[in-house]
Amino acid sequence: xxxxxxxxxxxxxxxxxxxxxxxxxxFGPTARTSVMFGPGGVSYVYLCYGxxxxxxxxxxxxxxxxxxxxxxIAPYAGLPDDPSVGRGPGKVTTALALDRSHDRRDLARGALxxxxxxxxxxxxxxxxxxxxxxxxxxxxxxxxxxxxxxxVSAVRSVSTRRKx
DNA sequence: GTTCCGATGCTT
DNA sequence: AGCATCGGAACG
Numbered sequence: 001x002x003x004x005x006x007x008x009x010x011x012x013x014x015x016x017x018x019x020x021x022x023x024x025x026x027f028g029p030t031a032r033t034s035v036m037f038g039p040g041g042v043s044y045v046y047l048c049y050g051x052x053x054x055x056x057x058x059x060x061x062x063x064x065x066x067x068x069x070x071x072x073i074a075p076y077a078g079l080p081d082d083p084s085v086g087r088g089p090g091k092v093t094t095a096l097a098l099d100r101s102h103d104r105r106d107l108a109r110g111a112l113x114x115x116x117x118x119x120x121x122x123x124x125x126x127x128x129x130x131x132x133x134x135x136x137x138x139x140x141x142x143x144x145x146x147x148x149x150x151x152v153s154a155v156r157s158v159s160t161r162r163k164x
Numbered sequence: 165g166t167t168c169c170g171a172t173g174c175t176t
Numbered sequence: 177a178g179c180a181t182c183g184g185a186a187c188g
Contacts, residue, residue, distance in 0.1 A: 013180070022180075032175070050172030052181050069180060090181050130180050
């Protein structure tokens with residue numbers, strides 16, 4: 001049995017459904033994304049840029065195609081006491097040892113779960129990261145983070161991610 | 165300090 | 177072809 005690893009979620013992004021052009025659900029249910037269209041409380045883990053695993057929680061009702069990306073966690077148990085270990089969505093899965101074998105898990109029943117925790121002192125919002133292709137949807141303030149928390153990911157400015 | 169770039173493989 | 181990223185190199 002593995003030792004328990006846990007973090008406090010300090011940063012997320014919301015993806016609303018097929019109408020949200022920044023969401024993987026925008027093409028409707030596919031082999032990869034059909035889990036997003038199932039009931040909430042289930043994991044959606046996928047590989048990004050061929051390297052990083054991303055951990056999402058499906059949050060909608062059946063057919064809605066809604067999910068939340070977990071972008072950062074603060075170490076809580078079984079992790080080094082260093083805010084950088086969970087800072088960024090790729091770091092979250094590395095810290096928790098999650099990969100695509102954890103896709104489509106029922107988070108209400110298995111070893112992988114989300115539990116109630118502390119309420120942030122203040123929640124800030126802003127545009128989601130890395131979705132500049134999504135037209136007007138890219139500017140929507142669907143990224144949420146615990147304001148001033150050290151484990152929140154650094155987002156590069158728009159000017160540094162411009163096309164070359 | 166800022167900006168750029170390669171790694172790496174799945175998806176449409 | 178493009179990507180819901182990251183770490184390190186290059187530059188100032």
